[in-house]
Amino acid sequence: MAKRPTTTKSKSPARYGPGVIPTREEIMEAVSEFPEINSKREIARHFGIKGDDRVALKVLLKDMEAEGLLARSRKAIRVTSELPAVAVLDIPADADADDLHAYPAKWNDDEGEKPVVRIHVPKSARVVPAPGDRILARIERGDGTVPTYTGRAMKVLDKPRKADIGIVRIDEGGARLVPVERKAREMRIEAGDLGKARDGDLVEVEVTMRGRLMIPRAKVINVIGNPHSEGAVSLIALHALEIPYRFPASVEKEALAAKEADLKGREDWREIPFVTIDPADAKDHDDAVHAEPDTDPGNPGGFIIHVGIADVSYYVRAGSDMDHEAFLRGNSVYFPDRVVPMLPERISNNLCSLREGENRASMALRIVIDANGNKKRHSFHRVMLRSAAKLSYSQAQAAIDGNPDDAAGPLLEPVLKPLWAAYGALSKARDKRGPLALDLPERRIKLDENGMVADIYVPERLEAHRLIEEMMILSNVCAAETLEKHKLSLLYRVHDAPSEEKVIALGEFLKSLELPTPRSKAMRPSDFNQILYRAEKAGKTEQVNEMVLRSQAQAEYAPGNYGHYGLNLDRYAHFTSPIRRYADLIVHRALIRALDLGDDGLTEAEEARLDQIGQHISATERRAMAAERETADRLLAHFLAGKIGARFTGKIAGVTKAGLFVRLDETGADGFVPASTLGTDYFRYMEDQQALVGERTGERFRIGDRVDVRLLEAAPMAGALRFEILSEGERIRPPGRGRPQRRAKPAPRGRRARR
Template sequence: MARPPVKSNGKPTPRRNHVSKSRQVAPGALPSREDILDALANEPSVKGKRDLARVFGVRGDMRTPFKLLLRDMENEGLIARSRKTLRRAAELPSVTVLEIPTEADPEAMIAFPASWNEAEDGPRPLVNIETPKNARVAPAPGDRILARITSDEAMPPRYTGQAMKILDKPRSGHIGIVRMDDDGARLVPVDRKQKEMRIPQGDLGDAKDGDLVEVDVTLSGRLMLPRAKVTNVIGNPASEGAVSMIALHNLEIPYRFPDSVIAESEAVKDVGLKGREDWRDMPFVTIDPASAKDHDDAIYAEADTDPKNIGGHVVYVAIADVAAYVRPGSALDKEAYLRGNSVYFPDRVVPMLPERISNDLCSLREGENRPSMAVRMVFGSDGRKRDHSFHRVTIRSAAKLAYEQAQAAMDGKPDDVTAPLVTPILTPLWAAYGAMAAARDKRGPLDLDLPERKIILNEDGTVQRVHVPPRLEAHRLIEEMMIAANVCAAETLERQHMPLLYRVHDVPGREKLIALRDFLSSLKMSFSKSDAVRPTHFNEVLRKAKDSNKSEQVSEMVLRSQAQAEYSAENFGHFGLNLDRYAHFTSPIRRYADLIVHRALITALKLGKDGSNPEDAAGLPGIAQHISTTERRAMLAERETNDRLLAQYMAGHMGAKFEGRISGVTKSGLFVRLSDTGADGFIPASTLGSDYYRYVEEQQAMIGERTGERFQLGENVTVRLLEAAPVAGALRFELLSEGERVTPPGGRGGRRKPSFSRGKRRKK
C-alpha cells in the first residue's frame, strides 16, 4: 500500500480522496469481486458504498454499474449490509452445527448453519452434505448434526460437510402436568423417561393443579437437582377434555393455523363450472363414518353398455379438487406441507387444511356443486380393469350415507333416505364391487384383518367405552374402489413420464423372515424357506393359524415381519397390496401426498394451469421423506393419546382382574393388551414367577430355566392391574395365569446370549 504524503516537518499529511495504487482500476472498468472483498477486509476506513467508490475511483457513469455490482455481491452472500455499512459476509468455522431441511433430497442433501444472523452475517450459506459409503454417521433429512466443514477458493466459497454426530433437536421446552402437594408444586413429565421435578415457590406463574405447562429446567443446589420453571400454561386436559393436547405439544405438531393461512383460506372464492366437465346429473353418493365432517370422495357405478364388455361395470370415483384452491407456494400450501397430514384423535381432529377448505369448499356435500378430480374405470365381468381416464369435473352428490346405513340398506333394511337409492345407486355399486372383490382375491393381497378399536368419549372428554366396530362389506367396497383409483393415478403418471410420489411397501427383510420362521417353528408350523416371499405365503399361514386356534399369535408376528409403508419418489411396489405401482390420490383434504399427485395429473393431462412445474421433480425425494415423517409422527401422537385416555380410564379399576393377551416380549418383561379395552400394560420379568426366566428370541417367549414355564407372544393371560399413570399413559400388571410347560432352554436358547430374570412367586 502506498504511504501517505509527508510534510516538511516529518508528520504525515491527512489523506483526502486518495486512491491507493493497488486499488486503482483502468478508467471505465469496475473493480473485481476479489478486490472489493479485500478492501472491505483490509481498509479500515472503508465502511460503506461511498468509501468503496472513493477507494476505487468510481465516478460519473460508472456509479450505477458499481451499485449493481455491490447489490449482486450482496445477493450472492459475499457481503453483508447493516443499514449503510457493508462488510464481508461471515464464513463458517471448520466444525459447526448444521440443520438439514426435512425437504432435502436424501441423494443430494444440503444443510444450513443452525445459528446464523442474516441481518449481520448476510444470507445463510448452503453446505453440501457428503456421506461416504463407509461413514460411521449417516444423517437424513430433518437431522441436526455436528459437521466438519471444508470450503474451496471460489467466490463465494462452496462448503462441504461431513457429519461427525447426529444431535438431539432442541425443544422449545419440557412439557408436564402441575401437581400441587404439601410441599408446594411438582411437575409430572409427559415423557416416561423423565423424572418428576419440583417447581420452586415463585416459579409456578399462573399455573394451577392439573394444568399442562411448558417449563425451563435448571440445576440448583449442591446436588444440582433439576428444578422446573413454568414458562407457558398450555391448558388443563382434565377440565377441557383434551388429553390430545399433551401429544400435540410433546411431539410439536402444529395445531393452530397462522393468521396468514386463515386469511388466505377465507379469501378463496368458489370455483365455477368453467373449464370442467359437467357430471352433476350422475347420482354420486358419499359413504363415510357417521361422525365425518368432511367428505373428500364420492362414488357411482353403472352396468357397462358396451357390447364388447358384457357383464362389465363402469365405476366413477370423484375426489375433492383441493388443487383448485391450494396453489403451489401459497401460505395454504406451505402450511399443508408443514403438517403433512391430518391427525385424528378421539376428542378432536387436527386438520391439514383450515375448515374453510376441508369442511366447506372441498367437502363433497349433498346437493351442492363441487369441483372434483374424477377417474372413470371400466371393469370386465371378472373384475379386471380394462380402461380408465381422468377428468376435471363438477359433481353434485345425491346423498350422504354412513357405512352402517348403506350396509343396512343392502341387507334388506333400508331407511327413508336409502330406500329410494337401493335399486338405481346402491345395487350397481355392490355389483361392481362383487366383480372387483373376485379380482382382488385372485390377486392375493396380504389378508391381515386386525380388529380396530374405537374409543368413545363422554362430554367431559373421559372414556365412556371402547368397542370394535364391525368390519362391513360397505367398508371393503369403498376401500377397493379407492385402491383402484390410486392404481390408475400411478399408471397414468408413469404413462405420461411424469415424476410422482409413490406409496410403497417393501418386501419383508431377511432377518424378519428368519424370526418369523423360528417363531412358527415353536408353534409346530412351517413357512416358505425362500426369501422371495409373496403375500400368498403369509395368507396361507394365517389361514392355518385360524384353523388351529392360533390366529392372534400368528397375526401379531406376521404384522411385525412387515416393512413400514412410506412415500417415495422411486417405485419398488406395494407388497401388502400385491401391486406393482401405487400412489395416493383419494384424500387430498387430509394427505399432502395426494395433493402432489393431483397437481401432477393436472399438468400431465393438461387439465389446467394449477398443476405442478417440471422443476418440482427435484424436490420430490425430500417431500417424500418429510411427509413419511409427519405420518409416523401422527401415528405416534394418536397412539400416545389413546394410551393416556385408557390409562386414565383404567385408574378407576385398580386391583381388578382382566383378560388379555401377550402383545410383546422383551428381556425386561411382557407387554399385555387387554381384550375389552385394548389398553396396553407391562409386567416386569422379576414378577413373573419363582424361577429364572430366560428371553428366547426365536420363540418370542420368556421361559423358566428350571420349570420350563413359557409365556409366549399372542398367548391369552389373566392379569391384575397394580398401577396406572395417566399422564405417561402407562399401566403395570401382575400376571395371574400359569404358563405352558415346555422343555427348559438349558443354555441352548437363541442365537444371542440370553438374559436372565429372577422371578418372584405370583400372588393368586
Template sequence: MPTQKPAPRTPRTSGPKRPRQPAAGELPTREQLLEALANSDDIKGKRDLAKVFGIRGDMRRPFKAMLAELEGEGVITRTRKALRRTAALPAVTVLDIPTDADPENLHAYPAQWNPEEGDPPRVTVLSGRDARVVPGPGDRILARIDAGEAEVPVYTAKAMKILDKPRRGQIGIVRLDDEGARLIPVDRKQKEMRIPLGDLMNAGEGDLVEVEVKLSGRLMIPRAKVTAVIGNPMSEGAISLIAIHNLEIPFRFPPAVIRESEEAKEATLKGREDWRDLPLVTIDPYDAKDHDDAVYAEPDTDEKNPGGHIVYVAIADVAAYIRPGTALDREAYLRGNSVYFPDRVVPMLPERISNDLCSLKEGEARASLAVRMVFDKGGHKLSHTFHRVLMRSAAKLSYQQAQAAIDGRPDDKTGPILEPILKPLYAAYAVMAKARDQRGPLDLDLPERKIILDDKGMVKDIRVPERLDAHRLIEEMMIAANVAAAQTLEQKKSPLLYRVHDVPSSEKLMALRDFLGSLDISVKKSDAVRASDFNGILAQARKAGNVEQVSEMVLRSQAQAEYSAENYGHFGLNLERYSHFTSPIRRYADLIVHRALVKAMGFGDDGLSDNEGLKLPGIAQHISSTERRAMLAERETADRLLAQFLAGQIGARFEGRISGVTRSGLFIRLRDTGADGFIPASTLGQDYYRFEQEQQAMIGDRTGEKFTLGDNVTVRLLEAAPVAGALRFELLSEGVRGNPSSAKRSGKRPSSSYGPKGRRKR
C-alpha cells in the same frame, strides 16, 4: 483428555499479543487454540501451534486429535498446510429453513448463532436435478456451505442430510403438594422434578406446562422452571393436548393461512366437464365432517365387455385451492397430514377448505378430479381415464346406512336410491373383489377399537366397529383409483410420489420362521415371499386355533409403508405400482399426486411445478416422518385415555393376551378395552425365567413353565399412570408346563434371566 485449567494472563505493554498459556504439562483449551490462531500472524500451521504451546512427547497425540476435531467441526480450516480460524460459517454446518420459506426459492439460517456477532447470515439452499437430499420449509439440515469469491461472503448451501429437530422443551403436569409443586413428566422415561414456587408462572393443579430444566446446588439436583402454561387437559377434556405439544404438532393456523382460506372462491365450470347429473354418492363414517371421495357404478353396455362394470370415483379437487408457494401450501406441507384423536382432529387444511369448499357436500356443486374405470366380469381393469369435473353428490351416506339398505333395511334416504345407485355399486364391488382375491393382498384384518368419549372428554365406551362390505367396497374402489393414478403418471413420464411397502427383511423372516417352527406351522424357506404366502400361514393358524399369536408375529415381520419418489412396489397390497390420490384433504402426498395429474393431463396452470418435481425425494421423506408422528400421537393419546379410564379399577382382574415378549417382561393387551400394560419379568413367578427369542417366550429354568406371545392370561391391575399412559399388571395365570429352558440345557449364557421376588440372576 486431561482436565483443562485456564492459565493466568501475562500483561504485555507492547508488541504482538501473546496467546494465553496453559499450565505446564497440560494441553491448551479449545479457546486458547482459537485465540492463538486469530491473534498471531506468526502461526501458520500445526508445528507453529505446537511450539507456541510447548507440545511434546505424550501430548502430541491428543493435541493432533483436538486439531482434527476443530477442523471436522468447521471451526478452523486448512489451506494447504496453513491453519486459520473460520471467520463465519464453517464449511459444513447445521441450518434451519423457516417454515414460511418459499418452497421454490429456499433460504435458511444457522441453527446456532451468537447474537453478539450480529444478525445471522442468510443462506440460499440449492437443489438441482442430481440432488440426493431435497429439503423443504421447516426442515433442519446438515449442509455444505460455499461462501463464494467475494470479499463479503454470499452463502449458498447444498443439503447433505435432513436432521431431526430437538424439542423446544420438556412438558409435564403440575401437581401441588405440601412442599410446593412438582412436575409429572409426560415422557415415562423422565423422572419427576420439583418446581420452585417462584417458577410456577401462575400454573395451577393439573395444568399441562412446558418447562426448562435447571441444575441447582452442589449435588446438581434438576429443578423445573415453567416457561409456558398450555392448559389443563383433564378438565378441558383434551388429553390429546399432551401428545400435540409433546410431539410438537402444529395445531393453530397462522393468520396468513386463515386469510387465504377465507378469500378462496368456489370453483366454476370453466375448464371442467359437467358431471353434476351423474348420481355420485359419498359413503363415510357417520360422524365424518369432510367428504373427499364419491363413487358411482353402472353395468357396462359395451357388447365386447359382457358382465363388465364402469366405476366412477370423484375426489375433491384440492389442487384448485392450494397453489404451490402460498401460505396454505406451506402450512399443509409443514403438517403433512391431518391427525385424528378421539376428542379432536388437527386438520391439514383450515375448515373453510376441508369442511366447505373441498367437501363433497350433498346437493352442492363441487370441483373434483375424477377417474372412470372399466372392469370386466372378472374384476380386472380394462381401461381408465382421468377428468377434471364439476360434480354434485346425490346423497351423503354412512357405511351403516348403505349396508343396511343392501341387507334389506332401507331408510327414507336409501330407499329411493337402492335400485339405481346402491345395487349397481355392490355389483361392481362383487366383481372387483374376485380380482382382489386372485391378487392375494395380505389379509391380516386385525380388529380396530374405537374410543367413545362422554361430554367431559373421558372414556365412555370402547367398541370394535363391525367390518362391513360397505367398508370393503369403498376401500377397493379407492385402491383401484390410486393404482390408476400411478399408472397414468408413469405413462406420462411425470414425477410421482409412490406409496411403497417393502418386502420383509431376511432377519425378520428368519425370526418369523423360528417362531412358526415352535408352533409346528410350515413355511417355505426362500426369502422370495409374497403376501399370499403369509395368507397361507394365517390359514394354517386359524385351523390350529392360534391365529392371534401368528397374526401378531406376521404383523411384526412387515416393513413400514412410506412415501418415496422411487418405486419398489407395495408388498402388502401385492401391487407393482401404487400412489395415494384419494384423500387430498388430509394427506399432502395426495395433493402432490393431484398436481402431477393436472400437469400431465393438461388440466390447467395449477399443476406440479418443475421445482416441486425436483424436490419429491425430500417431500417424501418429510411427509413419511409426519405420518409416523401422527400415528405415535394417536397411539399415545389412546393409551392415556385408557389409563385414565382404568385408574379407578386398581386391583380389578382382567382377561388379556400376551402381545409382546421382551427380556424385561411381558406386554399385555386387555381383551375388552384393548389397553396395553406391562408385567416386569422379575414378578412372573417362583422360578428363573429366560427370554427365548426364537419362541417369543419366557421359559422357567426349573419348571419349564412358558409364557408365549399370544397366550390368553388373567391379570390384576396394580398401577395406572394416566399422564404417561402406562399400566402395570400382576400375572395371575399359570404358564404352559413344558421342558426347562433350552438356554439352561444347552449351557448357553442367557441374555437375561429373572428369579423370584424381583431378584435378577446373572
C-alpha cells in the same frame, strides 16, 4: 378529499378529517413513540378518527397484524419486536437447499408471527448451513415498513433436546411436575418458578440443577393449556411430538379469501348420481362413487365406475401459505377428542368437502371393468359434480341388506345395487390378486362430555367398507399408471417385502408352534395368507397374526417404485384423500400437469424435491400414528386408574428380556409385566420362540398366549399400566436341561423373586 396532515414527533396528536385514515408507517411511529397508545380506541383517539372511518381503521389494524407489523397481547397492541444483530435461527427441514430461509429459535407468540430470515450463503462462505440446521447468524434488517431480514451463518449449532413437558400439581411450598414421558421422574417446581401456571396445566419447563447435591428442578417457561378443562388429552401428544395444530393468521386469511370454483375448464358431471359413503360422524368427504352396467356389447357383465375426488389443488396452490402449512403437517391427525386437520376448516369441511346437493370441483375418474373386475381402461377428468346423498357405512349396508331408511331407500335400485354389483366384480379381481389378508380389528374410543372414556368398541366390518376400499385402491392404481404413461415423476405409495432376517425369525417361531415353516425366504403375500389359514385351523391365530404383522416392512412415500407388497400391486400412488394427505395433493398436481388440465399442476421445483417431500411426509405419517397411539394409551390409563386391583383377561402382545407386554381383551389397553415379578424362577428370553422361559421349571410365557392379570398401577399422564400375571405358563423342557424337573411350590404371582 381532505388533505392528509403531516405527522411530527410531537406528543400533540395528529388530527384527520373525514374519509382519511393514517398510513401503516404513521400508526407504527405513533405506537412506538407513545406507550399509552396501545389499543384500537387509543389509536383512533390519537388520530382523531371518528364515525364510519373507525371501521376502515379497524380493518387496517387487522391487516397489519396479519402482516406481522403489529402484535396483540389480549387487547394491548404494540409494534412487533425486531430481531437483534446476532440471533440463533432454525432452518426448517423442508427448506429449499438453494434458497434457505430460517426463523428465530426462540420467539414469544405475543410478538406476532415469527419473522422469516433469508439466509445468504456466498461462494466464499466458511460456514454452509443446510435444511434442518440450527445456526448462529449475523442479521441485517432491510429498509421499508415491513421488516425484512437477511442472515449469514456464523456457526452451525447443536440442536438441544426438545423442551420437557408435564402436568403441574400444586402442593405446599411450590409444585411438582408430573412427567408425560413414561420413563421420566417427577421434579419439583419452586413457587417462584411457576410463572402463570395453575394446578393441572400442561407446561413446558426448563430443567436446572440446584444445590450442593445438584438436584434437578423444573422452571416453567410456557403454559400450554389445561388438558382436563379442555377435555383434550391429545394436547399432550401434540406438544410432545411437536405437531402443529394452530394455523398461522396468514393461512386462515388465505383460506377465507378462497372463492368457490366454477365450471370454467371443467366438464359438467352434476347429473351423475354420485353418493358419499363415510363414517356417520365424518365432517369432510373426499370421495364420491357411482357405478352402472356397461352397455357395450363387447363388455358383457362389465361396469362403468365413476369416482369423484375433491379438487384440493384448485384451492391450495403450490408455494402458497396454505401449501407450505399443509406440507409441514403432512397429513391430518385423528384423536378421539379432536381432529388436527391438514387444511383449514374453510377448505377441508366446506369448499373441498363433497357435500350433498352442492356443486363441488372434483378430479374424477371413469373406469371400465369387465365381469371379473379386471380394468379395461380409464380416464381422468376435471369436473363439477353434485353428490346425490350423504350416507354412512351402516346406512348403505342396511339398505343393501333389506332395511333401507328414508335417505337410502330411493337410492337402493338406481344407485346402491349397481354399486354393489360392481363391487362384486372387483372382489373377484382382488381374490385373484391375493393381497395380504391380515385381520387387524381397530378399537375405537368414544368420549363423554368431559373428554374421558365412555365406551370402547370395535366397529363392525361391513361390505360397505370393503366396497369403498376397493374403489379407492383401483383409483390409486389408475393414478400411478397414468403418470407412468406420461413419463412424469410421481410419489408412489410403496411397501417393501419382508427382509430375509424377519422371514427367518418367523420360521423359527412357527417351528416352535409346530406349524409348517416357509420354504423360501422370498415370500409372496399368498404365502403369508397360507400361514394365517393354517394357524386358524390349528387354533393359533392370535400368536401368528402378531408375528406376521411384525415381519412386515413399513409403507412409505417415495419417487422410486418398488411396488406395494401388502396389496400385491406393481404400482400404487395415493390419490383419493387430498383433504387429509399431502401425498395425494402432489399426485393431483402431477395429473393436472401430465394431462394439461390447468395451470395449477406440479411445478418443476416440486418435481425436483419429490425425494425430500416423500421422506418428510413419511415421517409426519409416523408421527401422527405415534400421537394417536399415545393419546389412546393415556385415555385408557385414565379410564382404568379407578380399577386398581381389578382382574382382567388379555393376551401377551410382546416379549422382551425385561418382561411381557399384555393387551387387555375388553379395552385393548397395553400394560407391562416385569420379568422379575413372574415368580421364584429365573426367566430367560428365547428370541426364536418370542417367549420368556423359566430356567429351572420350564414355565413358558409366549407371544399370543392368553393370560389373566391384575392391575397394580396406572400412570394416566404417561399412559402407562403395570400388571401382575395370575396365569401359569405352559410347561416345556427347561432351556439347557435334559428334562423338565418337578415344579417346586410356586411363589405367589406378583411377588418379586429373591436373588
